[in-house]
Amino acid sequence: MAIDKSLLTGGTTMLLLKLLEQEDMYGYQMIEELKKKSKNVFELKAGTLYPLLHTMEKKGFVNSYDEEANNSRIRKYYSITKAGKQALQDKKDEWQIYAATINDIIGGVSFAY
Known part of the structure; x- marks a missing residue:
């Protein structure tokens, strides 16, 4: 069953912060990890992800840094900040109430699918 995308949008920032709490990641890695962990429910596009990351960076929730990959390309990695960890906890609390x-x-309702 397809999930109404409007139901998913509110929690995207929380999910990205949760991924970054576990390890620093680059954009495509976040897209793939979220897709895998959600069993294909969350299929973010780059055009959705990067504006969210830029907004989170402006708010001080994440930092970015460049790192050279194996193929000599430069990748931009994102890491969660202390403010991002607090925002994640706040969003988790809000989500549980919601x-x-x-x-x-x-x-x-049973949440098994």
Whole structure:
């Protein structure tokens, strides 16, 4: 079953911060990791990802740095900051309240798919 994309947009920043909490990543790596961990529910496009990363960087949630890859190309990596870790915790708290409230209203939906 396809998931309505409007349901997914609110949590994207939280998910990206969670990935970066685990390790520094470059953009394409985040796209692939999110796709894999979500069993293809989250299929971010570069045109969606990079504006989000730039916004998170402006807010001080992430830092970026360049690193040379094996093929001598330069990749831009992103790392989570202390402010980003706090934002992640805040977003997780908000999400838990949101999900519990929706679940209460619609009546104990099973989350297995």
